Every structure is written in structure tokens, then in C-alpha cells.
Amino acid sequence: LAKTTQPISMDSYEGQEVNITCSHNNIATNDYITWYQQFPSQGPRFIIQGYKTKVTNEVASLFIPADRKSSTLSLPRVSLSDTAVYYCLVGDGKRDDKIIFGKGTRLHILP
Amino acid sequence: NAGVTQTPKFRVLKTGQSMTLLCAQDMNHEYMYWYRQDPGMGLRLIHYSVGEGTTAKGEVPDGYNVSRLKKQNFLLGLESAAPSQTSVYFCASSPPQVGTGELFFGEGSRLTVL
Numbered sequence: 001l002a003k004t005t006q007p008i009s010m011d012s013y014e015g016q017e018v019n020i021t022c023s024h025n026n027i028a029t030n031d032y033i034t035w036y037q038q039f040p041s042q043g044p045r046f047i048i049q050g051y052k053t054k055v056t057n058e059v060a061s062l063f064i065p066a067d068r069k070s071s072t073l074s075l076p077r078v079s080l081s082d083t084a085v086y087y088c089l090v091g092d093g094k095r096d097d098k099i100i101f102g103k104g105t106r107l108h109i110l111p
Numbered sequence: 112n113a114g115v116t117q118t119p120k121f122r123v124l125k126t127g128q129s130m131t132l133l134c135a136q137d138m139n140h141e142y143m144y145w146y147r148q149d150p151g152m153g154l155r156l157i158h159y160s161v162g163e164g165t166t167a168k169g170e171v172p173d174g175y176n177v178s179r180l181k182k183q184n185f186l187l188g189l190e191s192a193a194p195s196q197t198s199v200y201f202c203a204s205s206p207p208q209v210g211t212g213e214l215f216f217g218e219g220s221r222l223t224v225l
Contacts, residue, residue: 032210043201043216044154051210087153091211095161098169099144099211103153 004088009106018075020105022088025069030092033064033071036101038085044101047086048073083109113137117202117217124192124224132187132220134202142205143185144214145169145177147198154201160185192224 005023012018024033032051036044048055050062050071061074075082087104091097118133134143141162146154146169156169160179174196176188185204189196199221203214 032212034211036214041219043203043219044214045216046213049210049212085153089211093208093210093212095142095207096167097211098156098159098167099214100156100170101146101154 004090004102006086006088006102006105008103009108011108011110012078013110014079015077018078018082018107018109020073020075020086020088020107021070022073023070024088024090027068027090028092030094031090032092033062033068034089034091035060035062035073036087036089036104038087038104044087078107078109080109080111083107115202115204115215115217117200117220119220120218121221122223124189124222126193126224128192129188129190130192130222131189132200132202132222134185134187134204134217136183136185136204136215138204138206138215139182140204140206140215141182142207143179144203144205145175145185145187146201146203147171147196148201148219149198157187157200189222192222194224196222197224198222 034049035047038044048062055062063072085104115136144159145157158177160166163182202217205214
């Protein structure tokens, strides 16, 4: 299982772009990188998944360098409602793959 | 479309009592998971199932048992509850997919063991 390392917490201001970096030095060839968001008292919610280069959807962008040993979740122009915990996961989706969340990054958006 | 439903949402137990948490999904998903989350902590995988009739241990399986007799249901049992099992429990389901993919979570079940 590829282990991930993320900052424990981050603060930013409304309207700013926020980048959260995740380190996964022992990522395997078939592994994908997936990010989740969790609000208090709710279950996590899928944000984005990618394998290499850049992936963008209506919520976020995911940047993955060529060596794939890290990835960066980019949230454009954050608002107070983006205050949440963000989790970086790595895995290949095989039947015996344990999906491990870790502690995530607690993002606090300030007015 | 209900998605993933957890029952009960709240429960208080005394040490040594037993109980079962029920997770039901109506999306015909193959994979199902039970996680626990303690204050200020991330989610920790207790057990998971990759299909009807199969279960496997996660990161923190001790003190819990599970069963997946029907594809749509995944039961988490505590045979003899301990205060250390006070937590919020989340169930999730997903179809087979590349990467960890998209897991669909229930609203959580808050368990307190006195």
C-alpha cells in the first residue's frame, strides 16, 4: 500500500486559490490518486481522481508531476464553505486493495 | 434513490453490551466498507467486502465482526462493546473501478459506549 503524507492543517482566505500537496513516494505503477472532502458530521465526498499530468473538473484541479511521487489539489477562489478536511488516497482499485484515508488536511478558510 | 443508509444513527451502549449496525445500499455496488472516525482523526478502515458472502479485515478489525449475506447489506457487529469503541461509524459502497475511485458514504452512526 502506498502511504500518503499531507499537511495536518492549512489556513487561507476567501477568494484565494488553495493548493494542498500530498506526498506518495512509493506509488505503484497502477495506482491512481484520489481526493476526498469531508465536512463536519458528514461522510467524505469524492472530489477528483487522476493518474498523471492534470485533471480538472467543476470543483478542483489535480496536478501530478511526471514522477508521480506527489500530487497537488488546487481549489480555485475558495469560499468559507470550502472549510473541510481533504484526504489524499492512492490505490489501484483491485479487489484486495484496502482503501486507507489517513488523517487528511484540515483546511480553514478565513473571511 | 436513498444511496447508502445506516441504521441506527445514534446509539448509547453500556460496556459489555452487543449491537449491530446495518448498512444498506441500493446502487447494486459490489464493494462495501466500514470505517470509524474519532474526534480530530481521519477515517480508519475496520472491515470491507468485495462481494456478497466475502469479508476482509481492514486497519482496525479487533472487537468487530461483519457479515455480507446479501449484496445490498453490510452488517457491523460489536459482540462486547468497550468505551474505546465510542466513535462515529461510516459505511461506504462502490462499484469496481480504476483507482480507489468514488466511494459513496452514509450519514454516519454515532455510538457511545459508557
